[in-house]
Amino acid sequence: MSRKQKSDNLVLLKKFRELISGIEKLLEEHLSPDTGHSDEIDFPMDVFIETETKEMVIEIEMPGLNADCVKVTGIDNLIEIFGTKDTTRESFYESCICLERENGVFRKIINIEHPVDYQKAVSCFKKGVLIIKLPLIDEKKCNNVLEIKDEE
16 A cells, blocks of 8 residues: 555544544434533543444443443443543642543443344443443334443
8 A cells, every 4th residue: 555545544534533523422412412511521432343143242441440430321223431530549639740631521422333132231341341242133222221340
């Protein structure tokens, strides 16, 4: 692949990510129009989605968090990850030289293309990774909150 093709691919990838970010913001406004999201932090989450024969597996890296900090809600073909990231320190940063951690509320909307059964979904935290397993179905189901188990 030539250098020009790589450069063009990176430009397309950047535009694609900007488009996805805009779509996610519109979905968030549609799902929660009453709440303002201006106070939410930008908590980057690496997402991996795999569709096996009868199950969708979603893995989301969330280092430093546990099941008590996160809420997962499934609505039709959308999954909302919502929570609070709080870094607690005993020194209260009196001698802090550099602080690049954000604390606060975060939200992520994931669009899944396949209908799933939220009633039979299983989710857990394992070594800083949120794992959600959703059985695939033929028809859509609506609005359910998933329980997250801490397996550390």
